Amino acid sequence: MDALIPPLLNGSAQGALLLLAALGLSLTFGQMGVINMAHGEFLMIGAFTAYLVQQVVHSANLSVPVALPVAFLVAGLLGLLLEVGIIQWMYRRPLDTLLVTVGVSLILQQAALQVFPSQGVPVQKPDWLDGQVNILGYEWPLRQVFTILLAAVCVAALGAWLKYSSFGRRIRATVQNRDLAETAGISTRTVDRLTFFIGSGLAGVAGVAASLIGGTNSQMGMQYIIPAFLVVAAGGIGQLKGTIIAAWAVGVSLSYFADWTTGSLAQVLALMLVIVFLQLRPQGLFTVRTRSLV
Template sequence: MESLIPPLLNGTALGALLLLSALGLTLTFGQMGVINMAHGEFIMAGAFVAYLTQLVIPSSNLSIPVALPLAFLVAGLLGLLLEVGIIQWMYRRPLDTLLVTVGVSLILQQAALQIFPAQGVPVENPAWLQGQIDVFGYAWPLRQVFTIALAGVCVAALAAWLKYTSFGRRIRATVQNRDLAETVGVRTRNVDRITFFVGSGLAGVAGVAASLIGGTNSQMGAQYIIPAFLVVVAGGIGQIKGTVIAAWAVGISMALFADWTTGSLAQVLAFILVVVFLQFRPQGLFTVRTRGLA
């Protein structure tokens, strides 16, 4: 039993990181139908914001709390620019959004290579994240606990925003029937822009968490974009609760497989499990059966 504790804890932390990466896609892909392959580069942007914030703020204890809202803002603005400049012309054409955003992701990767070193730059963990806590004899890194807590806060905030605010009701109306929503006075263009801003901003927050674990580099977005899409699809399109469960299951699977084999093969095996699951339940864990999306 004790041998299962490290992979369960590490897998939960990895699942939280995948959840942070997938939350934004729950909005932009799950609820807007946009296949945004540049989402991974928004994660990268959040990671580089964390690095730049540490350059500006000497105290690493303050830099991460400051970097989180800054990363949300920067990645959100990048997403808003993408939506206004390109995506707004391609709603209901998901394959076109796929092709276009692949090009955007390549442009952002090259831009990062021109600005930052090719080998990436480190992000220092603040003192309050450098320790461990003892869990049944296993020294669990505090940075992993922080990632789980951050994911929990983001999930709660997003679910409350969608369910209890007037703007959340506008999103649901736009998703269910855009034309009818416009006839009752919903400004769907504003809904699209703000939704894309929030979804992209969540990717920036995920980038800060990722930078604390693996540093930064121009290719880091590619490490998270495919797992994030799989998590969203396996959980059920537009379903936050399904995304949470699927992220945790994928994270645990990858950690358990990593105990028996290499990390890259563990990732492949976990993805195969997701693909097999989708063969039996292509709609994912949950489907939209009522007017609520969460």
């Protein structure tokens, strides 16, 4: 029993990080059909933003709370720039968006290498995260607990915004039937842009959390982008509750596989597990019901 607890707790924290990364993908892919392979680089930008904030706010106890909204804003604005400059011309062409955003991903990686050292830069964790919580004999790092709490806050805020705000209702209307939403007077272009801003901003928040756990480097986005897409596909396109369940399942699976094998083999095994699941249930855990569905 003791051997099962550490991978479960560590995997839950990893799943929370994947959830933060996948929330934005679930929004943009579910609403616009955009395969954004540069999403991982927005996570990288959030991590480097946390480092830059610490150069200005020298107290780590204050810099991390400040870095979270700053990373959201910086990554969100870059995502908006990508949507306005490139993506808006490629709606309904998902393979084109995939190819273009792969190119954007490589450009952002090289730009990061020009600005920051190749080995990355350290992000100092605050004193209030420098400790452990004893869970059934296992000393669980507080920074992992913080990641889970951060993911829970982001999910709750996003869920409430989508359900209760007028703009959230416009997003749901656009997801379910874009043409009908436009005939009802909804500006789907404005909805798309704000959705891309929020989705990219959430990746920036994930980058801050990732920097506290694994540091920073120009390649860190690639570590999260494929598992995040697996989470979105397994959870069901555009489905928040499915994304939550799938993120936890993939995170725990990766943790258990890594405990038994190597990290790279764990990624392969998790990928195979999701592929098998999608063969049995190709629509994912949950689906969006619209008038087009039988």
